[in-house]
Amino acid sequence: MAKRFESASVVLGPIGGRSSALCRFAGHVNVVARLLDALRDVGADEQVTALAERLPAAGHFGLFINHGGHREQFQFGREPDGSAASSWTWNDLD
Numbered sequence: 001m002a003k004r005f006e007s008a009s010v011v012l013g014p015i016g017g018r019s020s021a022l023c024r025f026a027g028h029v030n031v032v033a034r035l036l037d038a039l040r041d042v043g044a045d046e047q048v049t050a051l052a053e054r055l056p057a058a059g060h061f062g063l064f065i066n067h068g069g070h071r072e073q074f075q076f077g078r079e080p081d082g083s084a085a086s087s088w089t090w091n092d093l094d
Contacts, residue, residue, distance in 0.1 A: 029060055036067050056082075 032055070039048045048067075055064035056078055065071045077085040 029063055032058075032060060033063055033067065036063075 032051075036048055036051060039045075039051070052064060052067055055061065055067070061074075061078065065074050074084050076087050079085050
């Protein structure tokens with residue numbers, strides 16, 4: 001297992017610095033979800049975090065809140081700057 005983890009870290013290390021893996025599969029939410037699961041399985045937490053942070057911009061906000069454990073923090077959505085949206089009701093939409 002240690003060798004597998006070491007090899008995975010060497011191969012996956014560059015993923016954290018660019019979004020090519022996410023861009024390549026951006027239209028396939030199931031593939032992106034499996035990629036995140038696989039990265040977690042090999043202990044590539046840094047790469048999981050880097051890719052998860054890019055999910056909303058790639059159109060995968062649902063995957064972002066589920067995989068990143070952000071459901072409660074972003075229950076009202078996400079602002080363009082990445083912060084959590086303030087609570088609102090339909091009456092606020094004049």
